Amino acid sequence: MARRVYLHIGAPKTGSTYVQNVLWHNRDRLAESGILLPGSAVAHDQAMADLRAASWRDAEVYWTWDRLAGRARDWSGDVIISNEGLGAATAEQAARAVRSLGSAEIHVIVVGRDLWRTFPSFWQQSVRARGGWRFEEFLRAVEEGRCEVFWENHTAGRMLRRWGELVPAPRRHLVTVPAPGSPHEVLWHRFAGIVGITEGRYELPEPTPNPSLGAAEIELLRRVNRKLGDRYPLRTPYRRVVHRHLVDAVLRRRPNELRFGIGPDRADWVRDLAERQISELREFPCQVVGDLDELRPARSTPGGSPGAVDDAHLLDVAIETIVDMLGHAEALSDAGEHQPPDAFTRLRHRAAGGVTRRLRRAIRREQR
Known part of the structure; x- marks a missing residue:
């Protein structure tokens, strides 16, 4: 039976890919130290989709949540399970996950990021997952209380309450994403300190580039998604075709010169939301690694909405993309x-x- 299991459950776009790359890069060294990463990164993703009974999950996959949990139970040391999609599990699904790990000491790790950067990231990820709504539509939905999925799936507070209530307060960990411009190693060291990974023994690979798309590029993808109709309705076919041949092969490699963000007209609104979020987290009993002040907006994002890109410029980008x-x-x-x-x-x-x-x-x- 595993001694401790660390569930790194998200949130998305909080440096999860970098932390996971370091973990998998050092998998053998971690095992020698008594820390198991069961299966593979794909296994963790498949198990997450199975646990959540996600509509887009593949019907036939090798790795289910029960299989991954079984590997964890069979290990005699510590275990790390990491997938940013786990945080979106319902309370019942989270409870099932914790029960499946037997008598191991369960720790929940959530990473929080300031809302100024989170709002554009969430919307962009929704478009890169086949979404078709405009950025302005998304922001209005949040303002009017019509986008609970954002708060449930992308914010530390909701995740901590759903998962954290299942474990004692000392085993709830909130890591804050460092301010823009901080060395990328800072996030890793914060995570490693929770798990008890000794600094200096492990290689830190360079972060895998995962650039955000520019305003014109993400608007082009949004319009393509709208035109796809019922083609590639599930995650795997969409990734195999649209992500591979359009997003990864072309759009991500473009200069993406036109940036986009919330804009100064909503700055006060975002600051108010951030203060409310920080206040709620201060009151929730958990172990904070970093500083809650890092959840305040650090700076404005230049540029306007992708919907404001004029059609002439978008046509040029579309032609260059075809070439x-x-x-x-x-x-x-x-x-x-x-x-x-x-x-x-x-x-x-x-x-x-x-x-x-x-x-x-x-x-x-x-x-x-």
């Missing part, structure tokens, strides 16, 4: 033509060659 996608398609085609045959293909050709030789010998015998 870049043609280059991407050509590279894939060239790679396929020069790729050496796999083992199955070689065996098939060898078998076909043998059959041909035997037929030729048989024909020659008949001719004699």
Whole structure:
């Protein structure tokens, strides 16, 4: 039975990818120190989708939540399970997850980020997950109390209450994302300190680039999503086609010169929300790693709404995107033509060659 299990449950866009990359990069070293990362990053993602019974989950996958929890229970030391989608689990799903880990000492780790950066990130992620609503529509929905999914799935307070109520206060951990411009190692050291990972023993790889799309690029993707109709309705097909060939291969590589953000007209509103959030977190019993003051908006984001991008500029970006996608398609085609045959293909050709030789010998015998 595992001694301790650390559930790193989110929130999304709070440096989770960087922390996870460091963890998986050092998986063997962690195991030598008695800390298990069960399965793989894909396993954690599949188990999260299974736990949440998400509508977009793949019907047939190897890793379910029960399988991952079983691996955790079989380990005699400490275990880390990390996926930013776990924080969106319902109270019942979270309770099931904790129960499934047996008598292990469960710790819940939540990471919080200031709202000024979180609002644009949430909306962009929703578009990159096949959403089609405008940025202004999203902000109005939040203002009017019509977007509970944002607060439930992307804010530390709601996650801490759902998951934190399942464990004693000393095992609830809130990590704050450092202010813009801080060294990326700061977030890792905060996380590592909770888990008891000794500094200096582990390699810190450079952060994997995951740039935000510019105003024109995200607006182009939003309009493409609206035109897709019922094509690629689930997460895996959408990622396999749209993410791979449009977002990752082209849009993320563009200069993305037009930035976007909330804008100064909503600055006071965001500051008020931030103060309310900080006040609630101060009152909730948990272990804060970092500083709640880092949840205050640090600075304004330059640029306006993606919806304000004029059609002429958007047309130029669309044409350039098509040209870049043609280059991407050509590279894939060239790679396929020069790729050496796999083992199955070689065996098939060898078998076909043998059959041909035997037929030729048989024909020659008949001719004699």
